Amino acid sequence: MEKTAQNAFPEAYLDHSATTRVSSHVAQVVLEMMTENYGNPSSLHHRGVLAQQALERARRQIASALGAREEEIIFTSGGTEANNLAIQGLARARRRRGDGLVTSGMEHSSVLGAVHHMEEEGFRAVLLAPGPDGRIQPESVAAAVDEKTLLVSCMLVNNETGAVNPIGEISAAAKAKNPDVVIHCDAVQAFGKLPIDVRRLGVDLMTVSGHKIHAPKGVGALYVKKGVRLVPLVYGGSQERALRPGTENVPLACGFGAAAEDMLRGMAENTARFEALRRRLISGAEKIEGVCINSAPGGAPYIVNLSCPGIRSEIMLHFLEGRGIYVSSGSACSKGAKSHVLAAMGLGQERIDSALRVSFCRESTEEEVDRLLEGLAAGIAMLEKNRGRQR
Amino acid sequence: MRELILIKNGEIALKGLNRNSFEDKLIKNAKRSLAGCGQFKFYKAQSTIYCEPVEEGADMAGALERLQKVFGIAALCRAAVVEKDFEAIKATAAAYLKDTLRAARTFKVEAKRSDKSFAMASPEICRELGGYLLSQYPHLRVDVHRPDVTVTVEIRDFGAYLHTDQLPGAGGIPVGSGGKAMLLISGGIDSPVAGYMMAKRGLELEAVHFAAPPYTSERARLKVIRLCEKLLPYAVSVRLYVVGFTEIQVAIRQNCPEDLFTLIMRRQMMKIAERLAEENRCEALITGESVGQVASQTMQALAVTDIATRLPVLRPVIGMDKTEIIRIARQIDTFETSILPYEDCCTVFTPRHPKTKPRLGDILKAEERLDVAAQIDQAVREAEVIQLCADWPRQEEII
Numbered sequence: 001m002e003k004t005a006q007n008a009f010p011e012a013y014l015d016h017s018a019t020t021r022v023s024s025h026v027a028q029v030v031l032e033m034m035t036e037n038y039g040n041p042s043s044l045h046h047r048g049v050l051a052q053q054a055l056e057r058a059r060r061q062i063a064s065a066l067g068a069r070e071e072e073i074i075f076t077s078g079g080t081e082a083n084n085l086a087i088q089g090l091a092r093a094r095r096r097r098g099d100g101l102v103t104s105g106m107e108h109s110s111v112l113g114a115v116h117h118m119e120e121e122g123f124r125a126v127l128l129a130p131g132p133d134g135r136i137q138p139e140s141v142a143a144a145v146d147e148k149t150l151l152v153s154c155m156l157v158n159n160e161t162g163a164v165n166p167i168g169e170i171s172a173a174a175k176a177k178n179p180d181v182v183i184h185c186d187a188v189q190a191f192g193k194l195p196i197d198v199r200r201l202g203v204d205l206m207t208v209s210g211h212k213i214h215a216p217k218g219v220g221a222l223y224v225k226k227g228v229r230l231v232p233l234v235y236g237g238s239q240e241r242a243l244r245p246g247t248e249n250v251p252l253a254c255g256f257g258a259a260a261e262d263m264l265r266g267m268a269e270n271t272a273r274f275e276a277l278r279r280r281l282i283s284g285a286e287k288i289e290g291v292c293i294n295s296a297p298g299g300a301p302y303i304v305n306l307s308c309p310g311i312r313s314e315i316m317l318h319f320l321e322g323r324g325i326y327v328s329s330g331s332a333c334s335k336g337a338k339s340h341v342l343a344a345m346g347l348g349q350e351r352i353d354s355a356l357r358v359s360f361c362r363e364s365t366e367e368e369v370d371r372l373l374e375g376l377a378a379g380i381a382m383l384e385k386n387r388g389r390q391r
Numbered sequence: 392m393r394e395l396i397l398i399k400n401g402e403i404a405l406k407g408l409n410r411n412s413f414e415d416k417l418i419k420n421a422k423r424s425l426a427g428c429g430q431f432k433f434y435k436a437q438s439t440i441y442c443e444p445v446e447e448g449a450d451m452a453g454a455l456e457r458l459q460k461v462f463g464i465a466a467l468c469r470a471a472v473v474e475k476d477f478e479a480i481k482a483t484a485a486a487y488l489k490d491t492l493r494a495a496r497t498f499k500v501e502a503k504r505s506d507k508s509f510a511m512a513s514p515e516i517c518r519e520l521g522g523y524l525l526s527q528y529p530h531l532r533v534d535v536h537r538p539d540v541t542v543t544v545e546i547r548d549f550g551a552y553l554h555t556d557q558l559p560g561a562g563g564i565p566v567g568s569g570g571k572a573m574l575l576i577s578g579g580i581d582s583p584v585a586g587y588m589m590a591k592r593g594l595e596l597e598a599v600h601f602a603a604p605p606y607t608s609e610r611a612r613l614k615v616i617r618l619c620e621k622l623l624p625y626a627v628s629v630r631l632y633v634v635g636f637t638e639i640q641v642a643i644r645q646n647c648p649e650d651l652f653t654l655i656m657r658r659q660m661m662k663i664a665e666r667l668a669e670e671n672r673c674e675a676l677i678t679g680e681s682v683g684q685v686a687s688q689t690m691q692a693l694a695v696t697d698i699a700t701r702l703p704v705l706r707p708v709i710g711m712d713k714t715e716i717i718r719i720a721r722q723i724d725t726f727e728t729s730i731l732p733y734e735d736c737c738t739v740f741t742p743r744h745p746k747t748k749p750r751l752g753d754i755l756k757a758e759e760r761l762d763v764a765a766q767i768d769q770a771v772r773e774a775e776v777i778q779l780c781a782d783w784p785r786q787e788e789i790i
Contacts, residue, residue, distance in 0.1 A: 314608070314734070315605050315606055316605070317605075318604055318605030318606070318607075318608050318609075319605035320605075321605065321608075321609075322604060322605055379605075383605075385641075386641045386644060386645075
């Protein structure tokens, strides 16, 4: 159901950190796995073998995008499940060795939710705030880690601002303080778009997800470094090393594998495009009175957070929607909630209340950015005029 | 075995010469509400309406549940149809009521013999049937004062009917028998309840919702459609008008004093609702206002809102507390939808200190600076119309 106003404009979807369109290549892979290579990887016969081979290929594709070994990849239903498996699974596996969980206040709700749940089971949580650049500082992590700390969980790219956390330094600092500490990294917003090497980053657990990189919703993976033991969330068969029992979702895993490989292959080109689009957006925004950029320089080039102070995010979002331009207010996962990330960066209430997130994909165009800039300018002109005072 | 649903009229039975048309309205509404439960035929006799499936496999339990929401029905029950022969009645009773009687500890039998040609008198039927059921279900005891189950036998013109306790109906009078009114629906808790209450008094509902994009969102609009759908089991059909209100709100904002903003806005809403009402033969407006609930619902504020329209404004929740309104909203299942947190147009541009004791003179003076006749024309002309009916499929999926 499209409103007529929206039909008047071509669509400019600039909310790729919420989700992406499945690429036709990936859709083809998924369809083929559903309709042709449809076996159960656990079956002993030929159909089972073919499905298993396809699944293992997908596992290799994810592993090579992370610099991991294939046996270190566990497919899950998505980022949320992978984060829960990492945090709950690690905490329960090591509960005799300690009780400390260190994470940041800017994590995705699935990390914060899991940590909060573990607190109810008796674990101790420390939530770190980012610095003014929106990043978590290694020193603050080191200060929070003690001999009873089991896990440090920190995202690689922040979903709201695009800030890239120094995971390598965080890991080193944490392990210098307590060599037994396990490092978990939620890399959902980074995977496929920034080069990732789990060994170089020094992480033991890493969460990735399919639907942010043109694979379908409903698939993700957890990298589990060899030797790190987790307690599963559900019980059943021995699939995925018994960490994720149940017949494997072969079609989506294969789609995810193909999507990861595509992203890896196009990474240099994509990055150049993201950077050009970001430059265009930022320099264009600087020319519009009433727009300010919240993302600090040096962040992931495909996420730009900006504000039109005085105009609530939701109103500008719906104004842009009326012109066929789709952006996000804060993160799509916490609809309507105020951003704790921007608050931690020390931004004023007006900036926070008016924050919008623009996020690109490899198919985003300069024309879309220009239309967004026009939309922002038109929105400010109209909404400022209408405004006496809004609630 | 044949089964049917016996529907007992409520207040309609008291209507004199109009009774037939009330009953026909009720049957029409009941038929529409049974869409999807199978084919049913309706006939009436002795202030009872008979609702009988015409084919095997009709969803009797579903039909009973739907009919419980149809206004004009005082009580109803699912019954077995039996030949007017006492042996047949005995045999059917023992089998048909098996599950109920097994689960009960005490029971009694009631007989209603409206067909006086039936050989046994009511007390005799009770005695004989009671004795037979006791012999079949020896664990039972008779308790004529507070039985777990009352087995009722009705000997009527067309046949005999066996059933246990009857269910309460929704009461009220059939929708449409009192004319049509236009409900102003915001998306909050009160307006759907107000619509429900007036439907109960026989009014057919049309509804108008004011949308103010980009200040209000598509989800707010879908929420209102959802609320109207929730009213359908009671209201049978709702025609919803979604009126674009942004320009009018902006004009008020720019031309009128801030403290009068909400009141002037509500007066414009009344005027638009009146226009739509008159174009569609609605004879009244309905609002969910309750005295003193918010600044725009003080006695003085209501007075200046009321005077904006020539039509009577029905305010069925006017004297109710929020908790009472919420109780009804939960009962009709609109509450959870109403509290979804989407901005509605009433909360856009809310004044800091709204006037609670406005004077009409001030308002009229402020409105002199407001020239929104053209915008109102346009809003009415371009209103989106969404027709929702109990016997139609859902219009849109809600996120």
